[in-house]
Ligand SMILES: Nc1nc2c(c(=O)[nH]1)N[C@H]1C(S)=C(S)[C@@H](COP(=O)(O)OP(=O)(O)OC[C@H]3O[C@@H](n4cnc5c(=O)[nH]c(N)nc54)[C@H](O)[C@@H]3O)O[C@H]1N2
Ligand SMILES: Nc1nc2c(c(=O)[nH]1)N[C@H]1C(S)=C(S)[C@@H](COP(=O)(O)OP(=O)(O)OC[C@H]3O[C@@H](n4cnc5c(=O)[nH]c(N)nc54)[C@H](O)[C@@H]3O)O[C@H]1N2
């Protein structure tokens with residue numbers, strides 16, 4: 001009981017309140033409050049891509065509680081701390097309630113009619129003056145698939161601009177590009193249950209213990225595995241490993257290439273599979289010449305014996321799984337690193353079998369949905385802009401002439417921002433993302449947004465650092481207030497349901513899109529008779545038929561009944577239990593010749609190496625309690641109290657050299673700017689020469705100092721390395737920061 005009281009206090013819960021009964025979550029030891037709901041609504045968690053099944057407890061028209069859905073195959077009733085507190089986001093302070101239009105420099109409340117008229121009027125005026133492509137749109141991985149499908153058609157065909165991308169380019173575009181290059185299509189080939197079947201699991205730059213916590217329960221189920229973790233930082237996940245590889249920042253590509261060389265030199269590869277199902281073996285072999293054990297040891301900082309051991313364990317495993325996330329993707333060499341990972345899986349045939357997969361763990365709840373249906377970097381259904389057949393087919397499905405379908409994709413996210421800096425993008429619509437906190441090298445972004453004629457921001461919260469700069473703010477419903485589907489990292493489609501109505505005059509993104517289509521005069525052509533998300537889902541099922549991401553056998557009724565379904569799922573597919581199929585089990589890939597491509601890759605040092613002025617390497621990332629820019633979690637006291645502010649991790653050797661002490665306030669300075677008054681943590685979690693800063697906190701914004709360097713193939717930012725120096729802050733008293741976004745207004749979580 002004492003422990004319970006302590007946990008409750010720490011979590012901001014009043015344990016004495018008779019309104020609550022308390023239970024300790026069996027997985028995380030987290031105390032959960034179960035208010036007495038009148039009824040429960042099945043849904044899916046709206047944070048990370050694990051896609052846990054949830055039930056929202058409703059009482060008197062409010063969501064008073066959530067609990068894990070015991071029947072959902074992903075989580076079997078478990079939830080992590082963010083999931084357990086997600087309902088507090090619905091009533092958190094700072095929800096956007098009314099459309100706001102800037103008049104005489106101030107945002108003032110207007111009607112929806114005035115808001116949408118202003119948006120269409122201004123967008124069309126800009127497009128008339130500067131051309132259709134002077135309009136840019138930046139979306140997200142956090143809407144439902146039905147909304148992504150609708151938005152894609154609306155932007156590409158209704159608004160008529162190709163310059164449309166999402167925050168997924170800050171996140172998953174590297175994995176998408178890597179999969180397309182190696183296998184001919186996007187789509188993670190494996191399933192979460194592979195974590196239970198694999199005998200060797202290699203996690204590269206993936207801190208699942210903080211960021212995909214429920215996946216850890218899968219890892220724990222598998223007692224027979226050897227877990228290998230490659231991360232420059234001794235994360236909670238690294239602490240779970242049997243073998244920890246403390247790689248130097250951005251040296252993974254050299255490590256994997258050395259492993260590939262060992263696999264080939266020792267003839268540990270599957271010769272039959274390679275001959276029958278891949279192309280490019282000889283070019284790959286030749287490209288590996290520089291990656292001797294000695295050179296790899298020098299680049300990675302790992303002992304040669306450790307590299308050897310890792311290669312042999314992986315190659316000799318019955319089924320080996322490689323999972324990666326942002327430690328790989330957030331790099332100018334990200335796509336090539338994904339290709340090297342795929343090379344390794346292909347040579348050893350650790351793909352398409354139970355336990356065996358090269359698996360991108362993904363990030364946001366529905367990053368997969370926008371990849372499948374979103375019409376940003378591909379035509380819906382993983383169709384290619386460049387393919388005449390694909391364009392003809394989609395035009396036929398949509399009853400349009402093939403000339404309407406763009407023949408190439410427009411600008412990627414960073415290039416839209418560059419376009420605004422250059423004055424080519426003149427109006428921008430940002431929805432479901434908060435770039436003023438999340439985009440690298442923020443000053444460039446501020447400059448870009450300052451250049452625009454008109455900025456629309458559509459968000460569930462206001463003010464946020466981005467809505468504050470808007471000319472028009474559109475208030476959106478969020479998770480808990482809307483219906484549709486999410487796809488998780490293992491291609492599992494789950495139903496999302498509304499438990500309550502949105503606050504004030506906020507509307508679902510879906511409703512906003514249809515209202516805009518009406519005003520643009522394209523509603524009847526693009527969305528004939530549509531009224532609800534189900535209409536979009538039904539069309540998407542037809543459009544996805546026969547594609548890798550085939551939804552055609554699914555229905556809302558079946559999703560509700562079975563909890564979730566993995567694609568591909570054509571009509572007549574077997575029941576959910578037996579539908580956990582893997583891609584490429586037959587050795588046939590989505591390339592023109594059906595063979596997977598073995599691709600040569602080359603390691604180079606990361607841009608902006610440390611130097612005399614900026615001697616430390618800055619790594620940025622996440623913590624379990626917070627979600628990205630904290631619009632959702634910053635107002636939840638249960639989470640905010642656990643992690644109230646940013647910190648900088650520094651190795652004791654560096655701290656001693658700089659004469660810094662634990663809890664000192666420090667300045668973190670790069671060639672682009674500084675982050676002020678961060679609390680110093682002195683810890684061996686980071687190696688000498690490296691520091692780590694979470695990016696969640698706008699008042700100490702890591703992206704004030706990160707660099708504008710992007711992967712040339714995927715356009716993903718190099719968030720994980722830049723050169724900085726650290727100094728003790730001047731000992732002035734702490735001033736409340738102008739932008740200390742909701743740090744002092746945390747509500748929710750306490751009864
Ligand atoms: N709690 C929480 N969970 C989340 C999110 C959140 O905001 N909060 N966001 C979700 C989203 S959108 C995403 S994309 C995922 C991200 O999930 P992760 O990728 O796990 O998250 P990060 O903390 O960004 O980075 C992962 C790790 O990469 C390591 N790393 C840095 N440089 C290198 C390198 O050169 N090599 C290697 N091997 N590793 C390196 C970092 O030290 C860090 O531990 O999390 C999702 N889940
Ligand atoms: N330095 C550094 N920067 C990073 C990263 C890093 O590791 N280091 N990680 C990058 C990665 S992987 C990611 S994914 C990005 C994430 O960066 P962002 O996308 O900017 O982060 P979020 O806070 O998730 O922003 C989502 C926004 O959508 C709003 N919202 C929520 N639900 C809805 C809805 O249903 N409709 C609408 N219209 N709005 C909604 C939220 O209030 C919030 O403002 O950050 C990137 N930035």
Ligand code: SF4
Nearest residue numbers: 045047048052080083
């Ligand atoms: S692991 Fe991810 S999906 Fe599951 S409860 Fe936590 S945040 Fe939600």
Ligand SMILES: [Mo]
Nearest residue numbers: 170171363364
């Ligand atoms: Mo992400």
